[in-house]
Amino acid sequence: MKHFDIAVIGGGAGGLAAAEKADRLGMDVVLLEREPFLGGILNQCIHHGFGLHHYKEELTGPEYAMRAIDDIERSGVTIKTDTTALDYKKLGGRFTIRYTNAEEGERTIEANAVILTSGSYERTAGGIRLPGERPKGVHTAGKAQRYLNIEGYMVGRKVFILGSGDIGLIMARRLTLEGAEVKGVAEIKPHPGGLTRNVVQCLHDFDIPLYLSHTVTDVRGDENLEGITIAEVDDAMQVKEATEKHFEVDTLLLSVGLIPDIATLGDVHYAIDPRTNGAIVDQTYQTTQDGLFAAGNALHIHDLVDFVTEESLRAALQAAAYVKGEVPPREKQVDVVTGETISYALPQRLNGDYLDKSVTFSLRSRHAYEKGTFLIKQRGETIERFKRRFINPAEMEHLVVEGGRIARGSGVEIILEGSS
Amino acid sequence: MKDFLIIGAGITGAFIARELAKYDVDTVVIEKESDVGNHATLANSALVHSGHDPEANTLKAKLCVEGNAMYPDLAETLEFPLLKSGGLLLAGDDERKALMDKYRNALDNNVPSVRWFERAALLEREPGLASRVAAGLDLPTTMVTFPWEVAIAAMENAIDNGVAFHKNTEVTRIDQESEGFAVHTDRGVFRAEYVINAAGAFAERIAAMAEEEPPFRITPRRGEYMVLDRRNEGLIKHALYPVPSEKGKGVLITPQTHGEILLGPTNTAQESLEAVPTTKQGMERIKTGAGSLLEKIPYEETIRTFAGVRASSSHEDFYIQPSKADERFIHVGGIDSPGLTAAPAIAAYVVDTFIRPRRPLDSNPHFNPKRKTKPLYKTLDDVDKNARFKADGRYGRIICKCERITEGDVVDHIGRTLGATSVKGVKKRARAGSGLCQGGYCEGEIIKVLAREHGTSPLDIDYYEQGTPIFLKETKVKP
Ligand SMILES: Cc1cc2nc3c(=O)[nH]c(=O)nc-3n(C[C@H](O)[C@H](O)[C@H](O)COP(=O)(O)OP(=O)(O)OC[C@H]3O[C@@H](n4cnc5c(N)ncnc54)[C@H](O)[C@@H]3O)c2cc1C
Numbered sequence: 001m002k003h004f005d006i007a008v009i010g011g012g013a014g015g016l017a018a019a020e021k022a023d024r025l026g027m028d029v030v031l032l033e034r035e036p037f038l039g040g041i042l043n044q045c046i047h048h049g050f051g052l053h054h055y056k057e058e059l060t061g062p063e064y065a066m067r068a069i070d071d072i073e074r075s076g077v078t079i080k081t082d083t084t085a086l087d088y089k090k091l092g093g094r095f096t097i098r099y100t101n102a103e104e105g106e107r108t109i110e111a112n113a114v115i116l117t118s119g120s121y122e123r124t125a126g127g128i129r130l131p132g133e134r135p136k137g138v139h140t141a142g143k144a145q146r147y148l149n150i151e152g153y154m155v156g157r158k159v160f161i162l163g164s165g166d167i168g169l170i171m172a173r174r175l176t177l178e179g180a181e182v183k184g185v186a187e188i189k190p191h192p193g194g195l196t197r198n199v200v201q202c203l204h205d206f207d208i209p210l211y212l213s214h215t216v217t218d219v220r221g222d223e224n225l226e227g228i229t230i231a232e233v234d235d236a237m238q239v240k241e242a243t244e245k246h247f248e249v250d251t252l253l254l255s256v257g258l259i260p261d262i263a264t265l266g267d268v269h270y271a272i273d274p275r276t277n278g279a280i281v282d283q284t285y286q287t288t289q290d291g292l293f294a295a296g297n298a299l300h301i302h303d304l305v306d307f308v309t310e311e312s313l314r315a316a317l318q319a320a321a322y323v324k325g326e327v328p329p330r331e332k333q334v335d336v337v338t339g340e341t342i343s344y345a346l347p348q349r350l351n352g353d354y355l356d357k358s359v360t361f362s363l364r365s366r367h368a369y370e371k372g373t374f375l376i377k378q379r380g381e382t383i384e385r386f387k388r389r390f391i392n393p394a395e396m397e398h399l400v401v402e403g404g405r406i407a408r409g410s411g412v413e414i415i416l417e418g419s420s
Numbered sequence: 421m422k423d424f425l426i427i428g429a430g431i432t433g434a435f436i437a438r439e440l441a442k443y444d445v446d447t448v449v450i451e452k453e454s455d456v457g458n459h460a461t462l463a464n465s466a467l468v469h470s471g472h473d474p475e476a477n478t479l480k481a482k483l484c485v486e487g488n489a490m491y492p493d494l495a496e497t498l499e500f501p502l503l504k505s506g507g508l509l510l511a512g513d514d515e516r517k518a519l520m521d522k523y524r525n526a527l528d529n530n531v532p533s534v535r536w537f538e539r540a541a542l543l544e545r546e547p548g549l550a551s552r553v554a555a556g557l558d559l560p561t562t563m564v565t566f567p568w569e570v571a572i573a574a575m576e577n578a579i580d581n582g583v584a585f586h587k588n589t590e591v592t593r594i595d596q597e598s599e600g601f602a603v604h605t606d607r608g609v610f611r612a613e614y615v616i617n618a619a620g621a622f623a624e625r626i627a628a629m630a631e632e633e634p635p636f637r638i639t640p641r642r643g644e645y646m647v648l649d650r651r652n653e654g655l656i657k658h659a660l661y662p663v664p665s666e667k668g669k670g671v672l673i674t675p676q677t678h679g680e681i682l683l684g685p686t687n688t689a690q691e692s693l694e695a696v697p698t699t700k701q702g703m704e705r706i707k708t709g710a711g712s713l714l715e716k717i718p719y720e721e722t723i724r725t726f727a728g729v730r731a732s733s734s735h736e737d738f739y740i741q742p743s744k745a746d747e748r749f750i751h752v753g754g755i756d757s758p759g760l761t762a763a764p765a766i767a768a769y770v771v772d773t774f775i776r777p778r779r780p781l782d783s784n785p786h787f788n789p790k791r792k793t794k795p796l797y798k799t800l801d802d803v804d805k806n807a808r809f810k811a812d813g814r815y816g817r818i819i820c821k822c823e824r825i826t827e828g829d830v831v832d833h834i835g836r837t838l839g840a841t842s843v844k845g846v847k848k849r850a851r852a853g854s855g856l857c858q859g860g861y862c863e864g865e866i867i868k869v870l871a872r873e874h875g876t877s878p879l880d881i882d883y884y885e886q887g888t889p890i891f892l893k894e895t896k897v898k899p
C-alpha cells in the first residue's frame with residue numbers, strides 16, 4: 001500500500017491550496033479529484049469577481065483556478081484526477097483511503113492525515129419540500145450553470161429563480177445574456193442571500209424583479225413545467241393570503257443553499273455542527289477525529305473563493321504540524337459560544353494547549369447592520385474588539401486573535417453588537 | 421392477431437403478462453408511458469402487506485394474503501430486493517378497541533403469526549416509539565420491496581419468454597369484432613382475442629371504451645410522502661402502521677430496501693387521475709401522523725417529496741370481472757392498496773378463474789421463470805470486482821457519487837432487456853440520482869452515457885416521458 005503524509009480529498013480551490021502548501025512544507029502529499037480537471041466549482045464560474053483579496057486582482061473563476069493549478073503542477077504533489085475517493089477508515093492512528101478510477105480500479109492508500117476539501121452540493125427541491133408537481137424543468141441553479149458554462153447546453157427559455165444566493169443571481173444574468181427571459185427571483189427572507197454587488201450587477205442592471213419575503217407555493221405541469229406561483233410570507237415565514245403571483249415558465253432554478261459534501265464519504269466519525277452542516281473543528285481545522293482536517297466549502301459555505309484559499313492554507317499548515325507531531329494532543333478544550341446575533345462561528349472549539357498561536361474566527365451575522373462591533377469575551381470580560389461596517393449575513397467575517405490573548409481555563413464568547 | 425392484449429404495464433399488467441408467458445400463447449402489452457411502472461407502481465409505500473387490513477371475505481383480503489406468501493420466492497426467482505422487516509400496528513390507549521378489531525380481522529384473513537403486544541414488548545423491538553403508543557400487533561410477514569423494480573422484473577421476464585411490449589402507445593378506442601377486439605392506439609391498431617384492462621387509475625376510461633356503463637367508477641385519492649435519506653437507515657427496523665380510522669389507513673413509517681425511510685401517505689380525494697402535487701398541508705399532516713408513532717424524526721434530512729394516486733373505486737373491493745358485454749374482455753379495476761402485494765396473486769386469479777375455464781391453455785415448454793440481473797459493482801466482493809474491472813474499466817469510474825454507481829453499472833442498466841432510455845429510467849433501475857444530491861452531480865453524465873449508448877445526441881435524451889429533454893439547445897459550437 002502506498003503511503004503519504006497527507007491525503008487531500010477534492011481538488012477545487014481549497015484542495016489545490018492545501019495540497020500545494022503541504023508540499024511546500026515538506027510533506028508527501030496526494031490529491032484526489034473526481035473530475036477530469038482540477039479547479040472544482042471555479043471552472044463553471046466564468047464571471048469575474050474572484051481573487052480581489054488573495055491575488056489583489058479581479059479574475060474570472062477559471063483564471064483563478066488556473067493560477068492555483070499552475071502552482072500545483074510545479075509542486076511535488078501526486079495528483080490523481082478522474083479519481084473518486086470512496087471512503088476512508090482509521091486504523092492504528094493512520095488513515096486508509098479507498099479511491100477508484102478507470103485506470104486502476106479500486107485502490108487503497110495510507111496517510112497520516114486527511115484534509116477534506118470536497119466542496120459542497122446544492123440543496124434540492126426535496127430538501128426544501130418544494131410544493132406542487134415534479135415535472136421536468138426544475139433544476140438546481142449550480143447544475144444549470146454547469147450545463148451552460150461547461151457542457152454548453154441551455155435548459156430553459158422562460159425562467160424563474162427561487163433563492164437569491166449568489167449562484168441564483170449570477171445565473172439570472174447569465175441566462176438573460178444567453179437569450180432566456182428571466183421573469184424574477186424570489187427570496188423567502190426579507191434580505192437578499194447573495195453579495196450586494198451581485199444583486200446590483202445581475203438583477204438591477206437587467207431589470208429583473210427581486211421579490212423579497214416571497215416563496216414558491218405551487219409548481220404546475222404534468223410532464224414539462226408550465227408555471228409556478230409565488231406568494232408573500234410574514235415574519236414567521238407563513239404564506240400571506242391573497243398575495244399570489246403566477247408566472248408561466250418552463251424552468252425553475254433553485255438557489256436555496258449549498259451543503260458541505262461530506263456525508264457520503266468515510267466511516268470515520270466526527271461531530272457535525274448543525275448550523276453549518278460541516279464538521280466541528282478547532283483552531284487547527286482539525287475535526288473531532290485526530291488527523292482529519294476540513295476546509296473550504298466542505299467545512300462551511302464560503303461566498304468568496306479567496307477565503308477558501310486562505311482557510312485551506314491555514315488548514316494545511318496545521319495538518320503538516322500535526323504530522324510532524326508539533327500540535328499538542330487535545331486534552332484541554334475551550335468551547336466557543338456565540339451570541340444570538342451571530343448565526344455561526346468557526347472554530348467551535350479551541351485546543352487549550354495551543355493558544356500561544358493566533359486563532360482566526362470565521363463567522364456570519366444573523367442580520368444586516370450598518371455598523372457593529374464583535375466582542376471576544378472570556379469570563380465575562382472583553383479580551384478583543386473588532387469594529388466593522390456594513391455587516392451582512394451574506395458576507396463572512398474574519399476575526400484574528402493573536403496568540404496568547406485567549407486563556408486556557410474557560411470558554412470563549414463571541415458577541416456582535418450591531419446598529420443600523 | 422394476438423391471443424391476449426394487456427392494457428397497462430404497471431405491476432398488475434406486468435404480472436399478468438408473466439403469468440400468460442407460462443402458456444403457449446401470443447401476448448402483447450400496451451403502455452402509454454415511456455417505461456414500465458410510471459404511475460401508481462412508482463409512488464406507494466412499497467409494502468408487501470401481511471393482509472391484516474382488508475375486510476374479511478373480500479378479494480383484497482384473499483389476494484393480499486396470497487400475494488404476500490408468493491413474494492419471498494418471487495424475489496429469488498426474479499432477483500428483486502425484499503426486506504423482511506415485519507410490521508407493527510400501533511395503537512394508543514384510546515384505540516385498544518380498534519386494535520382488537522384489527523387483530524380479529526387479521527385472524528379471519530388467516531394472516532400468519534399475528535401477535536398482540538403491550539408497550540414493553542413493542543419497545544423491545546422499536547425503542548423509539550412515541551409515548552402515546554400503548555399496544556400493538558406484531559405482523560411478522562410484512563415486508564418491503566422495491567415496487568417498480570418488481571414490475572420491471574416481471575415484465576422483463578415476460579418479454580424474455582416471448583411477450584411483446586409496446587411502450588409510448590396509448591389505447592384510444594376499442595371495437596368489438598367477431599374474432600375478438602380491435603384495440604386502437606396512437607400507434608396503430610392491435611387485434612386480440614382477449615383484452616385485459618389493467619390501466620390502474622385509467623381503468624374506468626378503458627372500461628368505458630368496451631361497454632356503455634363502466635361497472636365501476638374510479639375515485640382517485642392522492643397520497644403524499646416524504647423521504648428521509650439513507651443516513652437514517654436503522655432508525656426503525658419494522659414498518660410502523662397506525663390503527664386505521666374513518667379517515668383512512670393513516671401515515672406509516674417504512675424502512676426502504678435501500679436504507680431510506682419513507683413517511684406517508686396522506687389521503688386526499690381529487691378529480692385528476694394523474695395529478696401528483698405535494699402540498700404544505702400534506703407535509704404537515706405527515707408530520708402529525710408520523711409523530712404519533714415515533715418520538716424523534718429528523719425531518720431536516722428529507723431528500724425528496726412525492727405523491728401517488730390510488731385507483732380507489734366505487735366498488736371498494738378490487739373489481740376483477742369479465743365485461744358484461746363480452747367475457748373475453750376482463751377488467752382488473754380498482755386496484756388500490758394492497759395492489760402491489762396482491763399483484764402476483766391477481767395475475768394467477770385472472771388466468772385461473774376467467775381464462776383457463778373458457779379457453780384451454782397449453783403450457784409454454786420454454787418458459788424460464790428466472791430473471792438474471794447483473795448486481796451493481798459496489799455489491800461485489802473484491803475478486804469479482806477485480807474481474808469485472810479488468811474486463812471493462814468503466815466499472816472503475818463513479819458516475820453517481822452519492823449511491824456509488826459506476827459508469828459500467830449505468831451502461832448495464834441501459835443494455836438490459838427493458839433497458840433505461842431516460843434519465844429517470846436510469847434512476848429507477850440503477851438508483852443513480854436517488855441519493856443526497858438527487859442527481860445534481862450525475863444527471864449530466866447520465867445524459868451523456870444514455871446518448872452514447874443509444875447512438876443519439878444529448879439533446880434527444882428525455883428526463884422521463886417523451887418530449888421532456890433536459891438540454892434544449894447547444895450554446896457552443898464545438899470544434
Ligand atoms: C456559482 C458560484 C458563484 C461564485 N461566485 C464567486 C465570486 O464571484 N467570487 C468569489 O470569490 N467566489 C465565488 N464563489 C465561491 C467560491 O468559488 C467557492 O466557494 C470555492 O471555489 C469553493 O472551493 P472548494 O475547494 O471549497 O470547493 P469546490 O470548488 O467545490 O471543490 C471541491 C472539489 O472536490 C471534488 N470532490 C468532491 N468529492 C470528492 C471525492 N469523493 N473524491 C474526489 N474528489 C471529490 C469536487 O469534484 C470538486 O472539484 C462562487 C461559487 C459559486 C458556486
Ligand SMILES: Cc1cc2nc3c(=O)[nH]c(=O)nc-3n(C[C@H](O)[C@H](O)[C@H](O)COP(=O)(O)OP(=O)(O)OC[C@H]3O[C@@H](n4cnc5c(N)ncnc54)[C@H](O)[C@@H]3O)c2cc1C
Nearest residue numbers: 428430431432452459461464465467591620643759760761
Ligand atoms: C399512495 C399509495 C400507497 C400505496 N401503498 C401500497 C403498499 O404499500 N402496498 C401495496 O400493496 N399497495 C400499495 N398501493 C397500491 C399499489 O401501488 C397499486 O395498487 C399498484 O401499483 C397498482 O398497479 P397497477 O398496475 O394496477 O396500476 P399502475 O401502476 O397505475 O399502472 C397502470 C398503467 O396503465 C397505463 N395506462 C393507463 N391508460 C392507458 C392507456 N389508455 N393506454 C395504455 N396504457 C395505459 C398507465 O400508464 C400505467 O402505467 C399504494 C398506492 C398508492 C397510490
